[in-house]
Amino acid sequence: MKISEVKNVLIIGLGLLGGSYAKKLTAEGFKVKVITLNREDIDYAVKEGFIVEGSTEVDETLISEAQLIIFALYPHTFIEWVEQYGSLIKSGTVVTDVTGVKGCVVEKIQNMLPAGVEFISAHPMAGKDTSGVQNSDPEIFKKANYIVVPTNRNTPDAIRLCCELGRTLGFADISSLNVRQHDEMIAFLSQLTHCIAVSLMCANGDPNLVRYTGDSFRELTRIANINDEMWSELFLSNREALLSEMDGYRKAFDRLYDTIKNNDRETMREMMRLSSARRKTFNEGEKLI
Amino acid sequence: MKISEVKNVLIIGLGLLGGSYAKKLTAEGFKVKVITLNREDIDYAVKEGFIVEGSTEVDETLISEAQLIIFALYPHTFIEWVEQYGSLIKSGTVVTDVTGVKGCVVEKIQNMLPAGVEFISAHPMAGKDTSGVQNSDPEIFKKANYIVVPTNRNTPDAIRLCCELGRTLGFADISSLNVRQHDEMIAFLSQLTHCIAVSLMCANGDPNLVRYTGDSFRELTRIANINDEMWSELFLSNREALLSEMDGYRKAFDRLYDTIKNNDRETMREMMRLSSARRKTFNEGEKLI
Numbered sequence: 001m002k003i004s005e006v007k008n009v010l011i012i013g014l015g016l017l018g019g020s021y022a023k024k025l026t027a028e029g030f031k032v033k034v035i036t037l038n039r040e041d042i043d044y045a046v047k048e049g050f051i052v053e054g055s056t057e058v059d060e061t062l063i064s065e066a067q068l069i070i071f072a073l074y075p076h077t078f079i080e081w082v083e084q085y086g087s088l089i090k091s092g093t094v095v096t097d098v099t100g101v102k103g104c105v106v107e108k109i110q111n112m113l114p115a116g117v118e119f120i121s122a123h124p125m126a127g128k129d130t131s132g133v134q135n136s137d138p139e140i141f142k143k144a145n146y147i148v149v150p151t152n153r154n155t156p157d158a159i160r161l162c163c164e165l166g167r168t169l170g171f172a173d174i175s176s177l178n179v180r181q182h183d184e185m186i187a188f189l190s191q192l193t194h195c196i197a198v199s200l201m202c203a204n205g206d207p208n209l210v211r212y213t214g215d216s217f218r219e220l221t222r223i224a225n226i227n228d229e230m231w232s233e234l235f236l237s238n239r240e241a242l243l244s245e246m247d248g249y250r251k252a253f254d255r256l257y258d259t260i261k262n263n264d265r266e267t268m269r270e271m272m273r274l275s276s277a278r279r280k281t282f283n284e285g286e287k288l289i
Numbered sequence: 290m291k292i293s294e295v296k297n298v299l300i301i302g303l304g305l306l307g308g309s310y311a312k313k314l315t316a317e318g319f320k321v322k323v324i325t326l327n328r329e330d331i332d333y334a335v336k337e338g339f340i341v342e343g344s345t346e347v348d349e350t351l352i353s354e355a356q357l358i359i360f361a362l363y364p365h366t367f368i369e370w371v372e373q374y375g376s377l378i379k380s381g382t383v384v385t386d387v388t389g390v391k392g393c394v395v396e397k398i399q400n401m402l403p404a405g406v407e408f409i410s411a412h413p414m415a416g417k418d419t420s421g422v423q424n425s426d427p428e429i430f431k432k433a434n435y436i437v438v439p440t441n442r443n444t445p446d447a448i449r450l451c452c453e454l455g456r457t458l459g460f461a462d463i464s465s466l467n468v469r470q471h472d473e474m475i476a477f478l479s480q481l482t483h484c485i486a487v488s489l490m491c492a493n494g495d496p497n498l499v500r501y502t503g504d505s506f507r508e509l510t511r512i513a514n515i516n517d518e519m520w521s522e523l524f525l526s527n528r529e530a531l532l533s534e535m536d537g538y539r540k541a542f543d544r545l546y547d548t549i550k551n552n553d554r555e556t557m558r559e560m561m562r563l564s565s566a567r568r569k570t571f572n573e574g575e576k577l578i
Binding site: 039125173177185190193196201204206209210215224229231239242243249250251253255260261265268272289 | 502
């Protein structure tokens with residue numbers, strides 16, 4: 001199936017990401033319907049014109065009409081949903097997701113789905129420090145990365161469809177990692193950075209910081225305002241990889257600490273030059289994307 | 290002396306900050322001259338019209354004409370300059386600075402200057418990840434904080450003048466801290482955040498991070514491209530305070546690490562809620578500034 005052959009899309013879970021997908025896909029001409037928990041969210045989305053209709057029930061007609069189903073749920077809710085209702089999905093449907101961790105999800109889901117239903121996993125690296133469909137906005141995809149996470153059970157056809165979905169959503173770059181690579185990468189790039197921001201904010205209770213701050217603290221702690229339900233689940237679902245990245249980072253931090261303690265200016269400057277060189281490489285890479 | 294009585298300003302050191310001061314003060318009608326190391330920087334600034342003239346020599350006329358002298362040098366260069374040439378500054382002149390650490394600077398400078406010359410220290414909390422006068426831009430002051438750092442040897446008159454200078458430069462908020470408070474605050478808000486960014490970048494050499502990154506890593510490591518000469522000096526000049534803030538942060542980070550290791554979801558969520566509450570307080574504070 002090509003993206004041009006898809007007409008009916010079903011989004012399950014209408015939050016910040018589900019809503020942003022719905023807005024962009026509707027704008028691109030797809031017929032988007034949803035299944036989600038709250039009636040008000042459906043009413044809002046219908047009124048705003050970015051879904052056709054929706055249900056708070058597990059509606060078999062909505063499920064069987066859809067050629068493409070996108071799950072935008074928390075990892076454990078996603079698994080529970082497919083456990084209970086996965087058998088309702090008809091053969092030929094392609095299923096994808098937005099889940100932030102993959103090791104605890106992808107194999108399970110692929111095992112549970114009926115024959116002829118293919119699950120191709122993806123991680124849109126986009127978000128906001130607010131949640132809910134009211135804050136959804138496909139603009140967040142514009143400078144963001146989209147990672148497709150296939151297994152050896154995926155067909156080239158579904159992988160290509162998933163890449164096309166990323167492009168249709170307007171992501172700046174589409175790439176592919178396997179499950180283990182994805183979870184290690186995300187442990188470092190996303191989970192560790194949230195750990196750092198939370199720790200930094202927990203280390204100092206002075207309510208006047210804002211009067212003395214520069215940009216660096218402001219930027220580092222933007223993500224310290226964190227959805228504790230979602231992120232505790234993400235951290236614990238990727239525990240081994242995250243602990244390993246935290247260890248690696250702590251080693252570097254301790255090395256820098258020692259250079260300061262020992263007045264070892266040369267090693268300190270070496271670390272700073274390494275850091276600068278790597279960040280410059282990163283900047284160059286951004287220009288290419 | 291009020292800021293309205295100041296006509297001639299001398300800036301010593303024409304880099305990113307010196308240049309940004311020069312641009313804004315010239316735009317506000319002051320007659321700005323400079324003493325700086327490189328002839329090309331002077332020529333550039335004269336050509337661009339944001340200084341009247343400048344010298345690469347320690348020009349006695351420039352020094353004696355100025356009612357207000359602003360030092361925009363590295364801490365040790367600032368101290369060496371005043372040691373060698375401070376006696377040339379005439380009585381009645383007010384001297385200020387932009388130095389990022391104060392404990393190693395303020396008392397020394399106040400002791401060295403001739404009678405009748407008052408040094409009132411200040412820290413503009415603004416910067417960029419580039420350096421040099423060619424990158425100077427007074428726009429960086431607009432959302433930034435300006436901290437005046439008086440000692441018990443300062444007069445109310447000079448403190449007020451220094452606050453007025455901050456306002457004239459266009460800073461969003463002007464506040465005041467004593468030397469010890471300033472150095473502790475800066476150790477936490479600015480130096481620790483740079484330590485974190487450098488450590489994070491040193492912990493992972495994968496050149497493809499940019500393809501998988503989200504905003505959080507991008508924001509946390511913007512400052513990882515760091516001027517190693519300046520920052521190693523700033524870190525070592527504020528060693529005790531910085532080590533202490535690194536210890537405090539490391540304790541919080543280790544606590545979060547343990548919650549993940551022990552699957553202690555409740556303590557983890559408590560830390561995330563504390564972090565979120567503090568960051569919301571910070572956001573509220575920003576709206577007031």
